[in-house]
Amino acid sequence: MGRYVIRRLLQMIPVFFGTTLLIFLMVNVMGDPIAGLCGDRQCDPATAAQLRSEFGLDKPVWQQYLTYMGNVFTGDFGTAFNGQPVTELMATAFPITIRLTIIAIAFEVVIGISLGVVTGLRRGRPIDTTVLILTLVVISIPTFVTGLLLQLLLGVEWGIIKPSVSPEAPVNELLIPGLVLASVSLAYVTRLTRTSIAENARADYVRTAVAKGLPRRRVVVRHLLRNSLIPVVTFIGTDVGALMGGAIVTERIFNIHGVGYQLYQGILRQNSQTVVGFVTVLVLVFLAANLIVDLLYAVLDPRIRYA
């Protein structure tokens, strides 16, 4: 397994450089960011030139990329246009988004898998049909609609939650945004689990376990569920990265100052340092999540070995 991990880690290197280079080029083709710093008027040329050289924007793109990557390895992600180091922005934004992501994943795991098990075991019954219809509804409604609707109902009409999350973003305020963020994935997890459970319920080893006279609970949890979780774990694992990067909509609706907000601001202000920095970290998160998922397979199914 050690060799497998090392090979995977080595594979990450070209992916890492490739993605950062792509992002760097994309941000750079959008034009001159300094021109947008002075509002509807022209920046005075001397100040603009000096800012450009301070941010290294007067150098060729390849040179900017090399300098940038060199700095990244010393932990320096550059400075945002408002004078804050990007690492400082990350230090405030990432904990919040990670918290939100964990809440969303928790919802997916707890609600999604339980619903999936229940419906998978009771295929064709009314509860199965109801959940199937419900998940279909959730999947077909865009997140921003669910978000705005819940915000309006729970926040404004009934006053159960505050419509916006405070800057510190404590866990209790993130519950509803987390649910909104999780909603679509949650529906997928339910459906994936249901199908997987329903399929494996007819497998030989389940019949054997039942025939041995094992208690039903043990059959379902130890034998049936454990084997049915592999596709679900894959989905949830890749979802970690998607949730963190895709939180832009949810974060905007509920005023959460996380990664999505910083990325949005960075793109709007064409602040390449912020955008590239945050995306770089997101890429790392995505790669790490994928690695962990692959390693978890062995936990779920001992037959899977890594060489």
Place this chain on the structure above:
Amino acid sequence: MRGATRARWAACAVAVALAATACGGGDDSGGGGADGIVSSSWGDPQNPLEPANTNEVQGGKVLDMVFRGLKRYDPKTGAATDMLAEKIATTDSQNFTITVKDGWTFSNGEKITAKSFVDAWNYGAALKNNQKNAYFFQYIDGYDKVHPASGKAGTDTLAGLKIVNEMTFTAKLSQKFSLWPDTLGYPAFAPLPKQFFTDHAGWLSKPVGNGPYTIDKYAKGSSMNLRKWDKYPGDDKAQNGGIDLKVYTDNNTAYTDLTAGNLDLVDDVPASQLKNVKADLGGRYINTPAGIIQTIAFPFYEKAWNTPDGAKVRQGLSMAINREQITNQIFQKTRTPASDWTSPVLGADGGFKKGLCGKECTYDKAAAKKLIQDGGGIPGGQLKISYNADTGSHKEWVDAVCNSINNVMGNNKACVGGPVGTFADFRSQVSQQKLSGAWRAGWQMDYPLIQNFLQPVYYTNAPSNDGKWSDKKFDDLVDQANAETDKAKAVSTFQDAERILVQQMPVIPLWYQNGSAGYSDRVSNVALNSFSVPVYEEIKVK
């Protein structure tokens, strides 16, 4: 027991992930409530919060609360009145002697003297400090030495500023400029305490000023808590205990928070909510003119647009735009059709003259078509209006303007919109003269003076004259107006210059923008000043 160890391993990984995020909380500080604190929406300032480096409204809001300069613009009339200035004297409109009032201090106790101003202005003007508002000091003698158009600066101090004694300094301008003292109310001219120069990073993380509020807590990018400064020596003391500014990622969320009773003041009601604002807020909605005018500009660096008959085409295009209908339907009356090149916030004495543009800015289908045809038609047969598509819902009104022009011309392709992805890209295309057609333009005043609406935008080679329009007669009149010692005479000479804009129509005035705000029933006495910033210190909490 292989399975068990593996399970423990996985559990550890999850535990580490959780610990890293340190399931934080922190006490609940939102909502305002106690001690007469007003909570208000805010946006993340784009630049570091330094007086000479802040050129947008969000940072300007804070500067307005924590700083007072030599002059202050009256929140109601916009007139420049003395604040820290005891006296600003001149005999020739070029050499000014400025006396600072005694008895003012910064909130850290440091006395404000002539040096506090001279040091701050030198800092703001010096090229090495990258201050985006450095051009505010351009009229002071020696600016070209500390801030050359290219190359290195020879010196860091403005030759035109001299300290006479503790409370007095003199300013020599490089040209006559009678209205110059009235520009000193802009935050860029604020005094700065010693700490700003000795501990710059420390000051930036918690700015210290001399205004009615002090900064209690500043979490960059998310919130700022300002508290009333009890020892504030000015007359405009805060009427409330403090202001909590809260950064919103989306002004729709801020508006939702206001309707849920979670926020006291929103100073930018989103366009999509304008339909509901009456029902939601009743009388607690403000819609007053701000010092912003929106226009359509043309490229005079392009031969096709710089023709002797071109003025007729531009006048015709101006007459082809149904301003009344567009401001009513698209902007829900939050814009006022423009009939001159200034803004109503100047007032009649300040130089605003309703209807100065006359019939050239009035919708008239027949006359418009005739003028355009007399002038040789639209260059290239098609008018393309470029705009940035990322913010400000420019697409809607550009399409409406084009629709109006197309109707007049009886041609579906006479006018089209030209979207540009980001604001930065749009601005760089405009400033590098890359656009060959028209583009959306706008001017937000720096200070409520008619000079500010004309000189920086239409004077030959002025910094914001993006279309490179040039007219000798206009330039002469502006110079003449600046040299005038009598203020009323200066204003009327500026208006004479403005009449040349009617004949030449270098840009088409569209409408004046209003500031809009909504507030909760907890607070009263809410108003917007002419920069469309709430007058925070006057807000009363019930």
